[in-house]
Amino acid sequence: MTDAPLQTVTNAARLLKAFLTREESLGVSELARRLGLGKSAVHRLLTTLATEGLVEQDPATGGYRLGLVVFELGEAVRVHMDLHAAAGSVLAHLREETGESAQVGMLDGHDVVYVDRLESSHALRLFTETGRRVPVHCTSSGKVLMAFASEPVRERFLATASLTRHTPQTITDPDEMRRALGTVRARGWADAVDERELGIASLAAPIRDRHGAVVAAIGIGAPVSRFRAMPRKRLARVVVEAGEAVSRRLGWSEDVMSLRKES
Known part of the structure; x- marks a missing residue:
């Protein structure tokens, strides 16, 4: 077994915590910069979290915010x-x-x-x-x-x-x-x-x-x-x-x- 799945969970948790700044929404580029991850990796995380209702995308700005499930x-x-x-x-x-x-x-x-x-x-x-x-x-x-x-x-x-x-x-x-x-x-x-x-x-x-x-x-x-x-x-x-x-x-x-x- 490898620790890759655990690292993915860690990154997902870090991504969710990035929203503790209470900004209205955050874009992929900004999240990638804050987390020190590639944009493609952040995008995959966001897509998965959005599927589960943990984040949602603002259709007006394209940025992401916490979803209703987190509430x-x-x-x-x-x-x-x-x-x-x-x-x-x-x-x-x-x-x-x-x-x-x-x-x-x-x-x-x-x-x-x-x-x-x-x-x-x-x-x-x-x-x-x-x-x-x-x-x-x-x-x-x-x-x-x-x-x-x-x-x-x-x-x-x-x-x-x-x-x-x-x-x-x-x-x-x-x-x-x-x-x-x-x-x-x-x-x-x-x-x-x-x-x-x-x-x-x-x-x-x-x-x-x-x-x-x-x-x-x-x-x-x-x-x-x-x-x-x-x-x-x-x-x-x-x-x-x-x-x-x-x-x-x-x-x-x-x-x-x-x-x-x-x-």
């Missing part, structure tokens, strides 16, 4: 950073109040990625590390995120996802999953008992951004024996309140939801 990536970074700051103390309080592992998950395709997690202090506890991916269809966080996704996203998931059976309790029928997601939307929280792994249960609620869109789910996970010993309605209320607390820190308010329903 979208920046927004994704901001959401992750804001979410971590907003959820930290709430997650700790949720763990303290329930005595169980508390976590925050975000949707990525047909998976949930845990972006923040605090482990229970019980001797018998779960070991799901931050960054781990789990399936949407058999987890409470996944059900919340898919239930509150847009209808096109939800229907595409139901049409294309592999609803793999992990246990006898896993929902594998799309119509049954559609009904389950409807229930989650109606009551505002989801649970999953013995669905991804026998002996494991979880309950989750939505986290909303300042616009009212569900951007993450907060929940708890526990061995089924302890989970069933907790009154379900009380546990759901605690988790929903935790989700609302994080949402308020992200700028959400009930007034926002009222306006959305009226519009």
Whole structure:
């Protein structure tokens, strides 16, 4: 193997960073001069980056500027950073109040990625590390995120996802999953008992951004024996309140939801 592909990636990164000067647009010649690369090499990089939406060409001047995808990536970074700051103390309080592992998950395709997690202090506890991916269809966080996704996203998931059976309790029928997601939307929280792994249960609620869109789910996970010993309605209320607390820190308010329903 050679390091040529890595050098290409390095040059592409350097090219994107050249736009940090915030000039309206930059031409091929100017970029080549700043990067110390040939014009043909810069042109090839720009063509590839433009195909991916990372840069775009100004039809009036012929120069290049950052594309919309870069803005979208920046927004994704901001959401992750804001979410971590907003959820930290709430997650700790949720763990303290329930005595169980508390976590925050975000949707990525047909998976949930845990972006923040605090482990229970019980001797018998779960070991799901931050960054781990789990399936949407058999987890409470996944059900919340898919239930509150847009209808096109939800229907595409139901049409294309592999609803793999992990246990006898896993929902594998799309119509049954559609009904389950409807229930989650109606009551505002989801649970999953013995669905991804026998002996494991979880309950989750939505986290909303300042616009009212569900951007993450907060929940708890526990061995089924302890989970069933907790009154379900009380546990759901605690988790929903935790989700609302994080949402308020992200700028959400009930007034926002009222306006959305009226519009």
